[in-house]
Amino acid sequence: MPMAGRAGLLYFCLAFPLMGAQQQTRQDRGEEAERAALLSRWQYERSQKQAGAAQDLSRTSWNFLACQLWQGGCEEEEEARAQREEEEEGGRGILLQQEWKLPILTELVSTWYCSFGRCCTTGDCRVTNNITGLELDLNKRLHGQHLAKEIVLKAVQGFLETPQPEKALTLSFHGWSGTGKNFVARLMAEHLYRDGVKSDCVKIFISVFHFPDPKYMDLYKVQLANQISETVQFCEQSLFIFDEAEKLHSDLLNALKPYVDHYGNTDKIDYRRSIFLFLSNGGGNIINKVALDFWQAGQAREEITMEYLEQYLRKDLLDAPDAHNCLLQENLIDFLVPFLPLEYHHVKLCARDAFLARGLQFTEEVLDKVARTMVFVPKEEKLFSAQGCKSVSQRINDFLL
Ligand SMILES: *[C@@H]1O[C@H](CO)[C@@H](O)[C@H](O)[C@H]1NC(C)=O
Numbered sequence: 001m002p003m004a005g006r007a008g009l010l011y012f013c014l015a016f017p018l019m020g021a022q023q024q025t026r027q028d029r030g031e032e033a034e035r036a037a038l039l040s041r042w043q044y045e046r047s048q049k050q051a052g053a054a055q056d057l058s059r060t061s062w063n064f065l066a067c068q069l070w071q072g073g074c075e076e077e078e079e080a081r082a083q084r085e086e087e088e089e090g091g092r093g094i095l096l097q098q099e100w101k102l103p104i105l106t107e108l109v110s111t112w113y114c115s116f117g118r119c120c121t122t123g124d125c126r127v128t129n130n131i132t133g134l135e136l137d138l139n140k141r142l143h144g145q146h147l148a149k150e151i152v153l154k155a156v157q158g159f160l161e162t163p164q165p166e167k168a169l170t171l172s173f174h175g176w177s178g179t180g181k182n183f184v185a186r187l188m189a190e191h192l193y194r195d196g197v198k199s200d201c202v203k204i205f206i207s208v209f210h211f212p213d214p215k216y217m218d219l220y221k222v223q224l225a226n227q228i229s230e231t232v233q234f235c236e237q238s239l240f241i242f243d244e245a246e247k248l249h250s251d252l253l254n255a256l257k258p259y260v261d262h263y264g265n266t267d268k269i270d271y272r273r274s275i276f277l278f279l280s281n282g283g284g285n286i287i288n289k290v291a292l293d294f295w296q297a298g299q300a301r302e303e304i305t306m307e308y309l310e311q312y313l314r315k316d317l318l319d320a321p322d323a324h325n326c327l328l329q330e331n332l333i334d335f336l337v338p339f340l341p342l343e344y345h346h347v348k349l350c351a352r353d354a355f356l357a358r359g360l361q362f363t364e365e366v367l368d369k370v371a372r373t374m375v376f377v378p379k380e381e382k383l384f385s386a387q388g389c390k391s392v393s394q395r396i397n398d399f400l401l
Pocket of ligand 1: 128133
């Protein structure tokens with residue numbers, strides 16, 4: 001919604017309580033919202049002070065990093081933002097007698113207005129929760145992952161349909177790189193949120209970039225907690241994605257526990273509508289071994305069931321030294337999601353998608369050429385792509401017709 005529209009809403013909300021006695025409850029809600037808004041502002045400022053020592057790792061640069069690593073071209077986003085800000089300029093005069101920062105105020109107004117449930121069918125215009133779209137896309141664009149597809153859909157749909165979840169939803173994705181973990185996380189962001197991974201409701205943390213130095217773990221802990229509570233405050237159904245979760249320090253995992261546990265949090269914010277995704281290479285080898293065993297036994301990979309695979313995966317993860325598994329140990333992970341290693345024909349499907357996405361011509365022969373540039377393992381069988389479908393979309397550049 002353009003800022004001018006929001007300004008209208010704010011005016012509407014402010015004027016509303018004056019409209020007579022029968023509006024009493026609305027007035028109460030209005031005052032409550034106002035108090036909440038002031039409290040939020042206070043909390044925001046306080047958290048800003050706490051994070052003051054880490055100004056160089058500001059929110060902007062965090063987002064920038066995530067944006068760079070997750071989708072490349074961020075200039076586009078910058079342009080769109082510049083344009084949006086220009087459009088929003090018009091509404092500024094009415095709203096800003098105070099010196100509040102515009103984006104914060106914008107959020108407050110939309111959260112406030114939407115808390116009356118009149119905003120969109122979901123109650124919050126930023127949240128779309130398009131399960132049909134997610135299912136369609138998973139069927140069409142995720143290759144060779146029958147288990148991940150089924151588990152993710154079931155878990156997300158069940159969670160979103162629960163009126164009052166007992167805890168935040170936690171999914172732990174496991175598998176070699178290039179098998180689709182990031183892709184599925186991105187699809188979730190795109191179908192649950194209007195603005196996808198760029199949504200205010202979606203935060204991406206990449207271990208080696210956001211928390212690189214063990215020396216600053218105390219600082220990262222505070223920053224992470226602030227980011228989570230700030231995000232959930234402005235967007236009840238938030239999505240947090242932890243990429244390279246196997247590298248998360250145990251201190252950070254401990255800091256995360258209250259947010260993903262049943263009733264561990266102590267502040268007033270309800271974290272139980274949030275979704276946490278952990279993306280990890282851990283367990284990849286055991287998943288691959290099971291897939292190879294099936295192949296050697298002449299069974300189709302689609303016959304691998306979760307009951308069968310999970311016992312091995314769980315044991316492998318619990319035996320591994322990664323700190324990440326402490327969440328699993330404490331039963332704070334709701335679903336393990338295995339990503340199977342990809343075979344030659346899956347890589348070809350990825351190549352086909354890459355051509356289609358760019359509207360380019362291709363032939364079966366070209367798809368074969370692209371697939372043959374990948375390394376396949378193990379040495380004898382040459383069955384699985386060592387890099388999955390990673391960088392396939394870049395590789396097609398060499399084979400443009
Ligand atoms: C959900 O996604 C599908 C596929 O992307 C789209 O066709 C449909 O219009 C979306 N539905 C809503 C309610 O946005």
